[in-house]
Amino acid sequence: MSRRAKAGSVAAGGSGKSLLLGAWFLASMSLLNAHAAFAQADNDEEEAAAEASQKETREQKLAREFSDPLTTLPQIFVQDAYTPANYGTDAQTNKVIARAIIPRVPKFSLLPFVQLIRPSVFLNTVPTGKGSGTRTEFGDMQLFDVAVVPWNPVTGLRMGVGPLLVFPTATDKSAGQRAWQAGPTFGAIYKGVPWLLAGWLIQNPISFAYTSHDSQAVSTLLFQPVVLLSVSGGWYVKSADSLWTMGWRQHTSTVLPVSFGIGRVILREGLPPLNLFVTGEWTAYRQFAPVAPQTTVRFGMTMAFPDFRPWH
Numbered sequence: 001m002s003r004r005a006k007a008g009s010v011a012a013g014g015s016g017k018s019l020l021l022g023a024w025f026l027a028s029m030s031l032l033n034a035h036a037a038f039a040q041a042d043n044d045e046e047e048a049a050a051e052a053s054q055k056e057t058r059e060q061k062l063a064r065e066f067s068d069p070l071t072t073l074p075q076i077f078v079q080d081a082y083t084p085a086n087y088g089t090d091a092q093t094n095k096v097i098a099r100a101i102i103p104r105v106p107k108f109s110l111l112p113f114v115q116l117i118r119p120s121v122f123l124n125t126v127p128t129g130k131g132s133g134t135r136t137e138f139g140d141m142q143l144f145d146v147a148v149v150p151w152n153p154v155t156g157l158r159m160g161v162g163p164l165l166v167f168p169t170a171t172d173k174s175a176g177q178r179a180w181q182a183g184p185t186f187g188a189i190y191k192g193v194p195w196l197l198a199g200w201l202i203q204n205p206i207s208f209a210y211t212s213h214d215s216q217a218v219s220t221l222l223f224q225p226v227v228l229l230s231v232s233g234g235w236y237v238k239s240a241d242s243l244w245t246m247g248w249r250q251h252t253s254t255v256l257p258v259s260f261g262i263g264r265v266i267l268r269e270g271l272p273p274l275n276l277f278v279t280g281e282w283t284a285y286r287q288f289a290p291v292a293p294q295t296t297v298r299f300g301m302t303m304a305f306p307d308f309r310p311w312h
Contacts, residue, residue: 057194059234062265064197066275066302067228067240070148070160070187072103072114074308079241079300087283088291091127091134098122114148116160124175127291137175141167144185144203156192161185164203168211178215179207189226197228197238219248234265241279241298253289257281261298275302 065073077099084092097120104115122139146162164185170176183206189199200223207218222245228238242259261279268274281296 059265059267060195060230060236062267062273062275062304063230063234063236063263064191064228066263066265066304067197067226067238068189068191069199069201069224069226070116070146070158070189071101072105072116072148073101073304073306074103075101075302075304077101077300077302079298081281081296081298083293083296085294086127086291087286087289087294089127089130090132091129092132093127093134093293094125094136095139096123111147113150115162116146116148117143118146119143121169122175124170126172126174128174135172135174137170137172139170140176141169143167146185146187154190154192156190158189158191160187164205166205173212177207177218178211179218180209180211181205181207181218183219195230197226197240199226200224201226217249220252221246221248234267235262236264237262238277238279241300242281247288251288253292254285254287255283255289255292256285257283257293257296259298263300273304273306275304276300 062073065071066075077097079097079099081095081097082092083094086093099118099120102117102119104111104117106112106114120142122141123136124139125134125136127133128135142164144162144164146160149159149161152158162185164181164183166177166179166181168176168178168180170178183204185201185203187199187201189197191197202224203222205218205220205222207215222243224240224243226238226240228236228240230236238261239259241261242257244256246254246256259279259281261277263275263277266274266276277298277300279298279300281293281298283293283295286292
């Protein structure tokens with residue numbers, strides 16, 4: 001073979017090796033880029049899952065805060081309780097409840113413990129007799145001031161105690177009790193499980209002064225059981241709106257309703273969170289109650305203001 005032919009053969013061999021090396025390099029870079037892309041995608045999925053989990057946790061926490069009678073979350077609560085069927089009358093009744101929860105903490109108060117101030121006002125549509133006639137009047141105003149006990153015998157358990165005041169602000173005797181009332185309040189709420197809220201609120205207003213000579217003495221035990229289970233996506237189920245009333249005096253009424261409802265917490269960017277719920281209620285037991293709800297449907301909305309909690 002001539003020297004020129006050998007040189008051409010060597011050049012061709014060198015070019016083939018260069019092409020093989022180039023192809024191997026390009027394939028390696030493609031594999032590395034693909035691996036990096038897959039890794040980035042996995043990281044993005046993990047971050048999205050973590051964000052979703054964090055959002056769900058916040059929704060679950062807010063769902064419990066909205067139904068917790070001992071919450072320190074500032075909020076405004078509006079509920080409409082429509083009763084299409086009553087015992088003792090053919091009238092369809094209604095009650096609108098407006099309530100604010102105003103927490104006070106030691107840093108912003110003169111007292112060395114957390115206080116929960118909760119005023120409530122009522123607009124009642126009441127029957128005028130056994131027929132279907134009704135009238136709408138303002139009811140008695142309520143105010144309780146509960147101090148959260150700084151002692152937790154069980155992790156996740158919160159207790160509160162304080163006074164309840166009832167003011168005779170009703171615009172008609174059919175919508176109120178025409179008596180100044182005061183009594184104790186005690187609440188216990190367990191929040192040790194992230195998806196669960198369970199507890200109760202007990203109150204007992206007792207009359208001590210009256211606006212009319214024919215007003216009757218009042219002493220009533222009010223018991224509110226609270227159970228809430230968070231589901232997902234801000235949804236929850238609960239039995240927390242029924243109020244059991246039991247009169248201590250002879251031949252005074254006792255009414256024990258049970259309820260079940262669903263609700264959802266809605267988070268809005270830059271706006272206060274909302275809580276919407278609907279609850280069905282049925283009176284399971286009554287005694288010495290000539291007029292009492294038979295079935296009730298409650299529609300409620302709560303707006304929270306977490307930014308008004310500077311201590312958190």
